[in-house]
Amino acid sequence: MAGLIDEPILGTNDIIETREEAEIKDVLIDKVREEGGQGDREMAPPTGNSIHRSGSRPQLDLSKAAILGNSEERDPTILLPNQSDDISHLALDIGGSLIKLVYFSRHEDRKINDKRKNTVKERLGISNGNRRSYPILGGRLHFVKFETRKINECLDFISSKQLHRGGIDSHGWLSETPANCSAEIKATGGGAYKFADLFKEKLGVSLDKEDEMDCLVAGANFLLKAIRHEAFTHMEGHKKFVQIDHNDLFPYLLVNVGSGVSMIKVDGDGKFERVSGTNVGGGTYWGLGRLLTKCKSFDELLELSQRGDNRTIDMLVGDIYGGMDYGKIGLSASTIASSFGKAISEKKELEDYRPEDISLSLLRMISYNIGQISYLNALRFGLKRIFFGGFFIRGHAYTMDTISFAVHFWSKGEAQAMFLRHEGFLGALGAFMSYEKHGLDDLMVHHLVERFPMGAPYTGGKIHGPPLGDLNEKISWMEKFVLKGTEITAPVPMAPPGTTGLGGFEVPSSKGGTLRSDASALNVGVLHLVPTLEVFPLLADPKMYEPNTIDLSDHVELEYWFTVLSEHLPDLVDKAVASEGGTDDARRRGDAFARAFSAHLARLMEEPAAYGKLGLANLLELREECLREFHFVDAYRSIKQRENEASLAVLPDLLMELDSMTEETRLLTLIEGVLAANIFDWGSRACVDLYHKGTIIEIYRMSRNKMQRPWRVDDFDVFKERMQSSGDKKPRPHKRALLFVDNSGADIVLGMLPLARELLRRGTEVVLVANSLPALNDATAMELPDIVAEAAKHCDILRRAAEAGGLLVDAMINALDGSKENSSSVPLMVVENGCGSPCIDLRQVSSELAAAAKDADLIILEGMGRALHTNFNARFKCDALKI
Ligand SMILES: CC(C)(COP(=O)(O)O)[C@@H](O)C(=O)NCCC(=O)O
Numbered sequence: 021m022a023g024l025i026d027e028p029i030l031g032t033n034d035i036i037e038t039r040e041e042a043e044i045k046d047v048l049i050d051k052v053r054e055e056g057g058q059g060d061r062e063m064a065p066p067t068g069n070s071i072h073r074s075g076s077r078p079q080l081d082l083s084k085a086a087i088l089g090n091s092e093e094r095d096p097t098i099l100l101p102n103q104s105d106d107i108s109h110l111a112l113d114i115g116g117s118l119i120k121l122v123y124f125s126r127h128e129d130r131k132i133n134d135k136r137k138n139t140v141k142e143r144l145g146i147s148n149g150n151r152r153s154y155p156i157l158g159g160r161l162h163f164v165k166f167e168t169r170k171i172n173e174c175l176d177f178i179s180s181k182q183l184h185r186g187g188i189d190s191h192g193w194l195s196e197t198p199a200n201c202s203a204e205i206k207a208t209g210g211g212a213y214k215f216a217d218l219f220k221e222k223l224g225v226s227l228d229k230e231d232e233m234d235c236l237v238a239g240a241n242f243l244l245k246a247i248r249h250e251a252f253t254h255m256e257g258h259k260k261f262v263q264i265d266h267n268d269l270f271p272y273l274l275v276n277v278g279s280g281v282s283m284i285k286v287d288g289d290g291k292f293e294r295v296s297g298t299n300v301g302g303g304t305y306w307g308l309g310r311l312l313t314k315c316k317s318f319d320e321l322l323e324l325s326q327r328g329d330n331r332t333i334d335m336l337v338g339d340i341y342g343g344m345d346y347g348k349i350g351l352s353a354s355t356i357a358s359s360f361g362k363a364i365s366e367k368k369e370l371e372d373y374r375p376e377d378i379s380l381s382l383l384r385m386i387s388y389n390i391g392q393i394s395y396l397n398a399l400r401f402g403l404k405r406i407f408f409g410g411f412f413i414r415g416h417a418y419t420m421d422t423i424s425f426a427v428h429f430w431s432k433g434e435a436q437a438m439f440l441r442h443e444g445f446l447g448a449l450g451a452f453m454s455y456e457k458h459g460l461d462d463l464m465v466h467h468l469v470e471r472f473p474m475g476a477p478y479t480g481g482k483i484h485g486p487p488l489g490d491l492n493e494k495i496s497w498m499e500k501f502v503l504k505g506t507e508i509t510a511p512v513p514m515a516p517p518g519t520t521g522l523g524g525f526e527v528p529s530s531k532g533g534t535l536r537s538d539a540s541a542l543n544v545g546v547l548h549l550v551p552t553l554e555v556f557p558l559l560a561d562p563k564m565y566e567p568n569t570i571d572l573s574d575h576v577e578l579e580y581w582f583t584v585l586s587e588h589l590p591d592l593v594d595k596a597v598a599s600e601g602g603t604d605d606a607r608r609r610g611d612a613f614a615r616a617f618s619a620h621l622a623r624l625m626e627e628p629a630a631y632g633k634l635g636l637a638n639l640l641e642l643r644e645e646c647l648r649e650f651h652f653v654d655a656y657r658s659i660k661q662r663e664n665e666a667s668l669a670v671l672p673d674l675l676m677e678l679d680s681m682t683e684e685t686r687l688l689t690l691i692e693g694v695l696a697a698n699i700f701d702w703g704s705r706a707c708v709d710l711y712h713k714g715t716i717i718e719i720y721r722m723s724r725n726k727m728q729r730p731w732r733v734d735d736f737d738v739f740k741e742r743m744q745s746s747g748d749k750k751p752r753p754h755k756r757a758l759l760f761v762d763n764s765g766a767d768i769v770l771g772m773l774p775l776a777r778e779l780l781r782r783g784t785e786v787v788l789v790a791n792s793l794p795a796l797n798d799a800t801a802m803e804l805p806d807i808v809a810e811a812a813k814h815c816d817i818l819r820r821a822a823e824a825g826g827l828l829v830d831a832m833i834n835a836l837d838g839s840k841e842n843s844s845s846v847p848l849m850v851v852e853n854g855c856g857s858p859c860i861d862l863r864q865v866s867s868e869l870a871a872a873a874k875d876a877d878l879i880i881l882e883g884m885g886r887a888l889h890t891n892f893n894a895r896f897k898c899d900a901l902k903i
């Protein structure tokens with residue numbers, strides 16, 4: 021039958037995928053279970069199912085909604101007293117071979133005492149204005165898959181996580197559905213009918229069935245609009261992410277390759293038509309492959325193909341033309357003239373052919389055919405873009421290259437084949453989208469942050485069994501199974517890329533040895549939904565903006581950073597452990613962190629694009645995320661404190677020295693001072709070595725003296741001209757400067773605060789922009805008010821500005837009284853930047869920062885992470901200084 025929306029039938033135990041940390045151990049537990057010879061539990065056969073098509077769930081009832089606790093808090097908890105316990109957070113796509121789950125979990129409550137918040141909001145005029153109020157948005161979307169034949173594991177998973185009992189509780193979120201209330205879960209795929217009774221019996225839930233095509237299209241549209249690195253091309257082994265412009269997405273052809281293949285012309289949200297299909301799909305590959313090779317699973321068959329050579333079985337143009345090309349019609353000698361064609365002319369039996377060769381020949385035959393038919397349909401409707409999804413693809417290089425080749429070859433490069441990272445989850449995502457008021461439909465790319473939990477590199481996403489419980493279980497898992505995990509992730513030597521070759525559908529130039537045995541397990545992360553994130557409004561061209569300066573697809577660069585980060589790891593672990601009191605528990609967590617992070621590094625060395633397009637910003641953020649995952653809240657806490665104190669002690673001397681200078685000398689000294697103070701950087705070995713050479717002020721002065729111009733990139737004269745002008749007329753001061761600060765200690769106290777003071781003195785409002793979460797020794801927004809308050813004790817300019825900006829306690833009272841006009845100074849304020857990394861991606865910043873940017877006409881970015889590794893090439897709508 022043509023056009024089945026399903027997956028190839030799979031018989032393997034290793035295809036269940038999840039990206040959530042909690043599930044990591046399960047694959048190994050499952051392996052252990054299976055090694056111990058235990059089979060699967062038998063499942064009760066599904067009984068006759070009543071097919072019903074219930075309507076959508078009730079909408080979110082916002083009547084009498086109230087904010088619980090502090091309404092000024094970020095993502096406040098919203099109490100919905102009239103909301104039934106009926107909020108969506110799980111959707112299923114139950115195919116013939118795989119069950120795909122998409123589920124939502126809310127954020128942990130962030131109860132922090134951030135003194136600045138109220139005044140900052142007032143000063144910057146931040147309201148919740150156009151922000152959304154659906155509480156569902158602050159949370160995480162998880163992607164998990166199970167084998168359909170092991171449906172009991174899926175039921176256990178749902179049950180152990182209580183995913184079927186989602187609702188809103190008195191705190192605004194996910195409570196249990198009362199026993200007398202029958203919950204409904206959105207589901208699509210044939211299994212939504214087949215297994216409806218089983219879900220009712222085992223979990224007491226009804227499956228609310230959604231049309232598969234509707235779901236596929238809704239899922240694809242969501243992914244293409246909301247996920248930055250979702251679509252990619254794959255040609256000759258090269259993966260290239262493509263950013264799709266939302267306004268230029270439609271029309272496109274969606275090709276879903278399951279057991280059979282559906283081709284859908286998509287014209288908009290909910291606007292589509294199934295225009296074609298083919299019955300030669302994933303089921304054909306697996307079915308024929310199983311018969312011809314005796315493989316036990318789809319993945320085994322796929323793996324075999326990686327070691328295959330199809331020339332032994334396919335008839336090539338050269339076989340027909342005596343080794344020559346048929347150049348007149350553009351066919352090289354190595355082009356496949358007839359798949360399996362050699363088998364007719366040779367006196368060989370099935371046993372005489374290598375299963376590897378058969379598998380590859382079959383794979384290429386089917387993939388090529390799909391590519392060709394897709395192209396013809398794209399041609400029929402004048403579509404330039406074709407997106408391929410469905411679990412047949414599995415991120416498999418040969419499959420993608422072959423499809424791409426066919427599309428490229430037949431369209432003469434006019435049409436483009438693209439693949440989707442969440443290829444298998446289109447239906448499940450679409451089912452999730454079909455809940456009313458899920459709050460996801462107008463999510464934008466900048467609201468989503470994808471994170472890769474610790475288990476991703478170990479498992480490649482293959483999970484079985486119940487989820488992990490607490491952190492302790494996670495650590496034990498790391499300890500117990502790390503050896504096994506390391507085997508899985510041991511880096512494979514990189515070979516030059518290239519698979520099929522474009523010049524005529526040729527033999528792959530790199531053989532399977534360069535691919536992981538589980539290369540088919542694409543890593544998709546957990547999607548964190550952060551509704552408060554915004555695009556930095558002062559970016560000159562947000563569409564062209566690329567935060568990363570260095571391209572880590574350059575292997576030399578990647579290796580450099582791999583070495584830097586690996587060498588830094590022991591020292592980081594020591595600091596992290598010490599920051600948590602150096603207890604045994606902290607040490608265990610430290611070891612687990614080191615293993616998890618090393619595994620990520622190894623995985624990325626092996627396949628840099630495994631987690632989407634890789635930039636240095638992602639790599640440095642991954643390290644911080646790993647630390648947080650093992651509950652290291654702030655590894656540099658005490659170091660930061662110590663350095664702040666030491667620097668504050670010498671600040672009065674420095675300010676005196678600066679005040680004794682002429683304006684012109686002072687400006688240069690201040691900039692040299694920022695450069696010198698930025699030397700205090702715990703992320704760099706060379707800098708750490710320097711710390712042994714003297715006191716903070718000595719090192720600062722020594723470094724400042726070394727900052728002789730011209731610098732490697734030196735625009736100081738332009739800056740000076742803007743600030744001071746060479747003529748008589750004093751230039752107009754900037755209205756508001758955003759100072760993106762970096763490290764604690766000397767950097768902020770002796771570098772950036774004196775510069776801020778100079779700007780304030782000239783009548784420019786100053787907003788210090790600092791991290792929301794700790795990263796290395798970076799100062800956070802939470803820490804800055806105390807640092808400024810201390811500095812203000814030694815300096816009137818800072819004191820008055822800090823008061824005016826509501827940073828000092830007295831001023832905060834003033835501000836709350838509404839008497840901010842009393843202040844005689846331009847304000848000094850602090851906003852958080854929305855991230856917890858040494859780098860900054862200005863496409864995703866806090867709403868505070870976005871609000872502060874509205875009146876800003878000067879941006880100062882400081883530090884290696886924010887001004888060099890990221891944003892070095894960024895262009896802004898106003899003056900910008902990168903130091
Ligand atoms: C991690 C960092 C980006 C932090 O630097 P910062 O932004 O604090 O100036 C930096 O320490 C760094 O680039 N470290 C590696 C240096 C090296 O090449 O050895």
Ligand SMILES: [Mn+2]
Binds near residue numbers: 762796798883
């Ligand atoms: Mn830093």
